[in-house]
Amino acid sequence: MEFLNGLVFLTNFVIVPALAYGAQLAIGALGVTLVYAILRFSNFAHGDTMAFGTAVTIKVTAVLVAMGITLGPLPTALLAMPVGILATGLLVLGTDWLIYKFYRQQKAKPVILVIVSLGVMFVMNGLTRVFIGVRDIQFADGARFLMTVRQFKDWTGLDEGLAIKTTQAITLVTAAITVAALFWFLNKTRTGKSMRAFSDNEDLALLSGIDPDRVVRVTWLIVAALATIAGVLYGLDKSFKAFTYFQLLLPIFAAAIVGGIGNPVGAIAGGFLIAFAEVTVTYPLKKVLTYWLPDGMGPDGLVQLLSGDYKFAVSFMILLIVLLFKPTGLFKGQNI
Amino acid sequence: MTDTLRTSLFAVFVALLILGTGFLDNWNLALVILNYGLISAIMALGVNLQWGLAGLFNVGVMGFVALGGLASVLITMPPVTEAWAAGGGRVLLGLAIGAAAIAVLVTVYKRMAKGRTRNLVMIVLSIASFFAFRTVFDGGVSAIESVNPSLSGYLGGLNFGGDAGRDWWWMPIIAWPVGGLLAAGAAWAIGKVALGLRSDYLAIATLGIAEIIVAVLKNENWMSRGVLNVTGLPRPVPYETDLQVDPAFVTAANDLGIDATTASTLAVKLLYAGLFSVFLIVLLLLAQRALHSPWGRMMRAIRDNEVAAEAMGKDVTRRHLQIFIIGSAICGLAGAMMTTLDGQMTPAAYQPLRFTFLVWVMVIVGGSGNNIGSVLGGMLIWWLWVAVGEYGPDLMIWATSALHAESALKASLIDSAPQMRFLVMGTVLLLILRFSPRGILPEK
Amino acid sequence: MTDNPYRDDRGNNDRSITKSGGGVAQPVTSGQSSPAPGTPFLIGDAMTGGYGKGPDILHSCTIAVEPGEIAVIVGPNGAGKSTAMKAMFGMLDVRSGRVMLDGEDITALSPQQRVVKGMGFVPQTHNIFTSMTVEENLEMGAFIRRDDFRDTMAQIYDLFPILKEKRLQPAGELSGGQRQQVAVGRALMTKPKVLMLDEPTAGVSPIVMDELFDRIIEVARTGIPILMVEQNARQALEIADKAYVLVQGANAHTGTGKELLANPEVRRSFLGG
Amino acid sequence: MIVVENLVKTFGGFRAVDGASLSIAEGSITGLIGPNGAGKTTLFNVIAGVLQPTSGRVTMQGHDITGLAPHDLFHRGLLRTFQIAHEFPSMSCRENLMMVPGGQSGETLWNTWFGRKRIADEERALKAKADEVLDFLTVSHLADHKAGQISGGQKKLLELGRTMMVDAKIVFLDEVGAGVNRTLLNTIGDAIIRLNKERGYTFVVIEHDMDFIERLCDPVICMAEGKVLAQGTLAEIKANEQVIEAYLGTGLKNKDQVATV
């Protein structure tokens, strides 16, 4: 009983949130990794691409809700998401046509592209804010919980409760589907393989009859979809704010890198690693230990590995430690 | 267009921007821009040495700048004697224990044979020393932090000049190179560990280290008051308010036909500008000489192809470390200057966007690999950064003047004018890179 | 240090360090082809051009090959042999002159359109996908093919048995000669109507070189024209039906392989005595 | 000069060099041949410190040099070229050569600031030397070209040129000939012989061109599958059944078809 209580407590506060957060980071990191793997630069505009996709989805959701169309217990935003993906797809394709294409033709160094993406980030950032404002927006509707703390307690009779939010469940399911689809696409389809070839050696891809424009187009569309999905899931689970999405860039990059940038498996592993690191390293074990240890032996202090002040720094420390022992990330980076 | 012509044109253009701000708007603003511009230029120079010359992708500029800021506090603030008495010794002892522990750990790691015993010993030792360190250190820290927490609660600095350190007005100028040294020390430690990483990994590692440095500055209150900020840092130049009541100055100003207030603000800024320029010019000179020498050639070779450079007898690791330290030291120097100019240390101000990415933009737009280019790029981009915030809203009002006065669109557009800083900044950046993808002054 | 001496770009595989800016080949962007009857099967006719905005490398250089023929280009280093090949493949703008394939003017076609038209090319350098496995490299060679290419692949494995052994290894980890075999294999996978090889035998061992030449002869005799740059000129000229000597971007000598082999001046200046 | 004992280098499970033992006599020009993938380049890389050996030992003039860093070996007089050219693409060809000599006083920051006179003198000498090498390689017109923008063969020449910039004790040449025009290759061969005779350089040459090997090398070592298969004069090697089967082959089978036109 005591043991179960401790376990439930841990699950409720550590495992479930970290899983959901990890999945959101992972999908974000997949987008970054894909751009890196195929177009060869670290895309700083990714956070703002996510913000844009989410913003469009929010607007469409509002329209749908106003028209009385909802998804019942599921958030209406899921219904609006395809529109968001489409709009984001158009945006990134437009951006590519207007901006990135030129540098590709010039065979510019990637660092130039990185800085260009910084410029794109500024612009998208501004656009999104002008478009939807800087405020905090909550757009999750439908049933909030799959299971609330109270329900769980009544159901099991335990002292501790376990809550599972609808959005958390949706996040995990969507993430699984997205990742599986992406993998199948990259490794099994002709287009997917041609994308990898393009990323490896552009000139030679040309000589093999691969149409570079098509590869780039497809890449951007997938990236737009990943960005929107990640953004919407994140926004549903928490809330939407332009600034937050920009800030998300750091953990997303950390996830992509720690897993091995350019490697989709790595992006996923990295997402979960960063999420779990954030939650666990500063987690005080006091209460769990009180449950698990024999009576009277529970600790007085918080039993925290590191004080919460350093939470943010800690996830980077994990990153550094991983890089020290695996200098190219958990899964050897760079190629798909 | 020859290189020299291009360089001169660019220099003249940047000068015109600043002078134009002075003539068309006001000189105080122009000089503020100039001063921060000079500091940005120094940072850009540091980054250019690392990236443009050696191909080191350091995205941790912010951390070194912050360390420079810390040095400014530690050197220029007067010491807090009560705090020293309360826990200074204990904190120092704690730090000594920490340092000793690391030394012991490193020795053990080097001496013992690989294997499970070593791992075990390492783990036990680290846990033990961690606890020893925390026990001693934490006690000292809480003693210090409880000394008048809302106003001090930290150890203060080393400025024994009277009047809150103002009598030793020259301390800040000493603090700047010390900021460089502090950053250099950190760079040495970081470089030892991280320079083996591939470029993107080095990038994220340095980014992370910078975040860690800032986190430390935010949370170690005993050192620099953390998020509570240290204000009122002494300056190397006179105070405007003092000048305004100095009869000699007032007469001099009146003779020039400027009112004393304006004259004082301008004078102070000019003095700063002079000081910063001296540092910038000396650094630029040294950097130029280094670049156009066998040393610069060796660095470029290493950047071009590490394996081949190594086979040609160049010690790539050592050289990387060397330039990493030098570049970081320059960033630290600039950081110390900036803190002095701000007059306060605000750890929350250290945001990667401002202190890392903006500096990178400066380098790339100016022309990576070209010292003069990155210096001028620093001034240009800083001018833009300010100008867009300054003139953006006016532009927006002007742009929307055609719209109906009451229209909601107009109102919302004007409201979002500050966001235009990002939009315009981005657009300008994209335009510059579009028409000169290798920067305004490309590496020759 | 990276563990892989071949990957000299700091393992970064990005263009940041090693690929310098400027002077890059600008591929032709897609245009239309037009009929050009009465010309050889493949001909680069009076081509003049260079890299980016740089000076002309080729000066009115003409290279042609007919079905069933092996044409070999030889010449000193830097003569423009590779440049001529790239020009014929649309990897670089031809400023004047034209390229014709099977009675069509293809000067304006992009490289991938030329691939579709049946041209196969093995460049001199950067001629494999280093991060992809050997097998995937071959698959990419067959990218434009919609039919079943498994037997072609089997043929290539027959020709280069080592590749079969290393099938699942990233091509970047192969030895220099093995990489060269992958590169040739990739081009053969296209089932091209015309095959262009830039120094296919550089770095391959004598036994493989013989195999390769044998195979090239075989392929040519099935009617596929082969255009080849070779520094191993003596052997190449022996099997060549037609040979060009390029010097400084211009045709210096043209003739059958035997003729050039017999020409003392050519021997002394370009074939090493 | 160099003794390699039982050297093993594995990649994952694959033994690229599999217990090779050989010794290279001082003052010789040793040829190293063997089928593609025999492990020749890997052997070079291990000796030159680019790769760490899995096991085994390398000594140079009696000193253990196993696992030393390449830059260390350079200063001990061991130079090498790369099979796949490793030029410095953004530097001019002349600079590619001028950067080679070690211990230039201008490589110290202090001197770049305050020892300008000395540097200038050194540079002048270096430049003359570099131009001489470029001239020898018949590429003096490329002196100011960026090395990234020269032809494949020219890059190989530059690769060779670098070894001529300093006084080496032993030079490892990894297929300098591949992609180099044969007339020029002959000149290069002459130069190697001259350096060997006049300055006493020891050479180890990987090459697939038997004519070149024949002209230069004695002895010749043949590797296969990571091991030393045979060693001796070229004539002996050429007669070795195993070598013929694994490496030399018996010539074109389709010879008959060549004459068709």
Next chain:
Amino acid sequence: ESHTGDVKIGIELGFTGPLESITPAMAAGAELAIAEVNAAGTLLDNATVTVVRADSTCVDAGAATAAAEGLVTGDKVNAIMGADCSGVTGAVLQNVARPNGIVMISPSATSPALSAAEDDGLFFRVAPSDARQGEVMTDVLVERGVKSVAVTYTNNDYGKGLADAFQASFEAAGGEVTISAAHEDGKGDYSSEVAALAAAGGEALVVAGYTDQGGKGVIQNAVDTGAFETFVLPDGMVGQQLVDDIGDALNGSFGQLPGTDSSGAETFLAMATEAGFDGTGAYAPESYDAAALIMLAMEAAGSNQSADFKDKVMDVANAPGTEIFPGELAKAIELLKAGEDIDYVGATAVELIGSGESAGNFREIEVKDGAIETVKYR
């Protein structure tokens, strides 16, 4: 130089950066006061007040200084309403306002260090001091019988200052603070913070943050996971938007914010609603008051020059005199013109003490049925 003529007020807030989501309402609050005075048209010699906005970015001292320089030496404003974050406020004060002798009134900078800063009598603020609020919050908790709390604060000088002050006072009163953990604003995910807070436990969670920043994120997460049921909300956290966003779960939570037993706050709310912005937004009422104080002090001094009216700010803010509430600025101007004293109360019960900071009368609130209700005044 003329001592009359038109009036320019600079509003310098972080329109971009971490506080960008609350600054629009703050600016709107200040502009509401200015519009009110302009509508009356009686300030000084029938002067019109114009507004110049500038971006403090909240964090970048360099940009904030440059922006202030633009306001003061470029636009020649007569006073600055701002800045928002303590860090940039200090920089602007020292680098621009003091050298040029310009009055600054900050609506939200709470750092105690600013009290000690040399300001030549130019700097004021209407936000309460952290120390005072810590005591009030302790009183509230003690009265409600809460013995142990967990504390989370936004990691800046406001949050840290308040959390420290509170902890000291609460522990002195015999309460237990199980954990005092910082959270960073501008992140979306606060599960790790809540995990730590929950593990430490406590009867209630004190959240020293901002309504739509990390503070909200923490509460949302704590509600979802059932970590805490009662939340203690200091001034930065009291806002209707928060109550609406979190929903029923916030019922029963309580807190305090500056205010007296006056109708000021409600009046301001109504005015804000009419003007079309959220009057409960953090520091929006303070911004109204800051701007009003600037103008009233000018009227009292009969001059728009900082050097003249800086000494009048305390006079108009404090008793004796007729109490002035939001919406009564025109009346206040009349009274001042008539030579009478006023005591500006405004939306947040302004009472300036010491070197010009809010004395800190507090209003205790509780969330009931989705509305913020006043419990009593302290």
